[in-house]
Amino acid sequence: MPEPILLVENLEKRYADVHAVRGVSFSVNEGEVFGLLGPNGAGKTSTIEVLEGLRVPDGGRVSVCGLDPQKKPNELKAVIGATLQATSLPDKMRVAEAIRLFAGFYKKTRNPDELLRRFGLEEKRGSFYNQLSGGQKQRLALSMALVNDPRVLFLDEPTAGLDPQVRREIYTIIEELKAEKKTIVLTTHYIEEAEKLCDRVAIIDHGKVIAAGTPRELKRRSANTTRIEVRLSKPASNGTLKNLDGVEDARELDGAYVLHCQRTAPAIVALVKHLEAENNELVSLEIATPSLEDVFIELTGRRLRD
Amino acid sequence: MKTILTLAAMRIRITLRNKAFLFFSLIMPMVFFFLYGSVFAKGNVQAVTFLMGPVLSLTVMGTFWGLSMQLVTWREQGILRRFRLAPLSPATMIASSVIANYALILPTVFLQLFLARYIYHVTAFGNWITLFVFVILGITSFGALGLIVASVTNTMQETQIINQLLWFSFLFLSGATVPLSVLPVVVQRIGLFLPATYLVSGIQRGMVYNQGVWSLTVEIISLLAWGALAFFISSMLFRWEPEAKLPRNAKLWAVATILPFILLGIWENHNGKVLATAASMLADKPTENAPPPDRTK
Numbered sequence: 262m263p264e265p266i267l268l269v270e271n272l273e274k275r276y277a278d279v280h281a282v283r284g285v286s287f288s289v290n291e292g293e294v295f296g297l298l299g300p301n302g303a304g305k306t307s308t309i310e311v312l313e314g315l316r317v318p319d320g321g322r323v324s325v326c327g328l329d330p331q332k333k334p335n336e337l338k339a340v341i342g343a344t345l346q347a348t349s350l351p352d353k354m355r356v357a358e359a360i361r362l363f364a365g366f367y368k369k370t371r372n373p374d375e376l377l378r379r380f381g382l383e384e385k386r387g388s389f390y391n392q393l394s395g396g397q398k399q400r401l402a403l404s405m406a407l408v409n410d411p412r413v414l415f416l417d418e419p420t421a422g423l424d425p426q427v428r429r430e431i432y433t434i435i436e437e438l439k440a441e442k443k444t445i446v447l448t449t450h451y452i453e454e455a456e457k458l459c460d461r462v463a464i465i466d467h468g469k470v471i472a473a474g475t476p477r478e479l480k481r482r483s484a485n486t487t488r489i490e491v492r493l494s495k496p497a498s499n500g501t502l503k504n505l506d507g508v509e510d511a512r513e514l515d516g517a518y519v520l521h522c523q524r525t526a527p528a529i530v531a532l533v534k535h536l537e538a539e540n541n542e543l544v545s546l547e548i549a550t551p552s553l554e555d556v557f558i559e560l561t562g563r564r565l566r567d
Numbered sequence: 568m569k570t571i572l573t574l575a576a577m578r579i580r581i582t583l584r585n586k587a588f589l590f591f592s593l594i595m596p597m598v599f600f601f602l603y604g605s606v607f608a609k610g611n612v613q614a615v616t617f618l619m620g621p622v623l624s625l626t627v628m629g630t631f632w633g634l635s636m637q638l639v640t641w642r643e644q645g646i647l648r649r650f651r652l653a654p655l656s657p658a659t660m661i662a663s664s665v666i667a668n669y670a671l672i673l674p675t676v677f678l679q680l681f682l683a684r685y686i687y688h689v690t691a692f693g694n695w696i697t698l699f700v701f702v703i704l705g706i707t708s709f710g711a712l713g714l715i716v717a718s719v720t721n722t723m724q725e726t727q728i729i730n731q732l733l734w735f736s737f738l739f740l741s742g743a744t745v746p747l748s749v750l751p752v753v754v755q756r757i758g759l760f761l762p763a764t765y766l767v768s769g770i771q772r773g774m775v776y777n778q779g780v781w782s783l784t785v786e787i788i789s790l791l792a793w794g795a796l797a798f799f800i801s802s803m804l805f806r807w808e809p810e811a812k813l814p815r816n817a818k819l820w821a822v823a824t825i826l827p828f829i830l831l832g833i834w835e836n837h838n839g840k841v842l843a844t845a846a847s848m849l850a851d852k853p854t855e856n857a858p859p860p861d862r863t864k
Contacts, residue, residue: 313652315648315651315652315807315808334654335654335656338652338653338654339654341652342652343652345645345648345649345652347645348645348648348649349644349645349646349648349649350646350649351581351641351646353581353584353585354577354581358577358580362573362574362577363653365569365570365573366570366573366653366654366655367653367654405649
């Protein structure tokens with residue numbers, strides 16, 4: 262195993278009335294895309310901002326490229342790049358000015374014009390920041406994060422609030438960076454983002470890592486069971502659904518019933534019979550192969566969404 | 568140093584694109600200039616020379632306004648956070664804004680001097696060195712005041728309120744609008760605790776009485792000490808994050824920056840040179856041109 266480029270041990274972060282991060286530990290290897298997956302308020306941003314040196318931890322140990330962010334802030338900042346959840350620039354700053362300005366802050370830099378071209382901002386180079394769309398702002402943020410050719414790239418919710426098409430654009434960019442073997446730590450509350458982009462994922466909830474591994478490993482936890490999600494015209498009791506033939510577990514979630522089944526076909530037959538007998542009707546039925554979402558539901562009993 | 572200059576150049580560009588800035592740092596000072604020159608001084612050369620002190624002081628003092636607003640806006644909008652990701656120190660951010668300020672204010676100062684020469688035919692500018700020492704010191708120290716304001720306020724609204732309070736006390740208690748000597752004695756004595764008073768009187772004494780910097784060392788040292796203290800304390804109190812809380816003793820620190828002027832105020836209240844000069848300057852001039860006319864009756 263190579264020495265991890267990033268190490269977090271028992272990280273603690275408290276704010277006035279919130280214990281945001283409660284003993285988070287993980288490590289990231291060079292060239293890896295690592296995802297922190299969890300709902301809003303889980304402690305992802307606090308964790309990542311401690312790693313960037315923007316927040317002071319209340320306990321534990323972190324090391325990025327062998328540096329302690331609190332002790333060597335400027336050395337650290339020279340080797341990392343980051344996009345923040347709410348990055349902003351002065352309204353009247355032009356795109357090319359912004360990237361040139363930030364390039365001027367580092368000893369080692371990439372060619373700003375090349376970055377603009379690569380991120381499709383060539384035509385926008387003369388535009389003011391406040392004239393850019395959400396997707397363009399995010400692409401500018403990404404190109405600015407890369408301007409010092411960082412060893413580790415932190416992306417905090419890189420696609421939050423963007424429409425699906427723009428989100429796919431950002432995915433393509435991150436996949437390209439992944440192909441270049443950039444080390445990336447990203448936070449997200451989108452399951453598909455974590456599944457699609459990350460080599461490894463840590464699922465965070467209430468300030469704790471509740472599961473970690475490759476998306477495949479995590480999914481394997483629920484691999485033997487298929488998830489059937491049904492909506493019924495009348496409420497049914499969990500107990501009765503759980504006892505149906507072929508159903509392992511059943512729980513109610515946001516007005517739907519989620520059944521975990523080992524054998525799908527008999528379970529559906531049993532369900533339909535049961536509903537007929539109960540004079541209940543099936544409003545919708547969905548069969549899903551396991552995803553990280555199931556892992557999250559299994560672990561927390563809640564859905565992961567914003 | 569290169570970083571400071573790059574940042575300063577960027578700030579100058581951004582600020583020049585801001586219409587509100589152009590109003591406060593170009594149009595308003597020019598309005599003051601013509602108001603004082605044509606209405607109060609009625610174009611009288613001697614009176615205009617006398618009033619260039621207040622006019623230039625107002626131009627210079629205005630710097631604290633724009634600087635504090637910019638810094639607070641940037642912090643509120645999360646712009647400073649983005650800068651924080653780069654290897655930059657608070658001192659770099661602060662120094663760049665002070666440098667940008669020279670470039671933004673000096674052209675207006677030159678324009679006013681130029682127009683005084685060619686519109687109002689002022690030929691005797693007194694002691695140029697004194698004039699420029701005070702202009703430069705004024706931009707630096709009042710810029711630093713803006714930084715202090717930004718470091719102890721949390722929102723734009725708070726900043727606006729504090730700025731208004733400061734601005735009006737500078738306007739009316741320092742001799743910048745109403746000559747010190749026509750104010751009630753109590754107010755005059757309070758004015759002696761304000762940096763603005765020394766800026767106005769320093770420029771006037773340089774221009775009207777041709778006094779050199781050596782006869783104004785106390786004023787210069789006080790302005791210098793005030794600027795340096797404010798610069799130092801604002802870099803200590805600098806906050807990048809919009810939600811960063813103010814340290815409990817921050818306001819005390821901010822108040823500590825006025826120490827040089829408390830000392831100077833006490834000293835001046837005993838020696839009374841500024842007030843005496845202000846009175847004699849007004850007495851020297853033709854009274855019908857005393858600004859503003861209605862207040863001298």
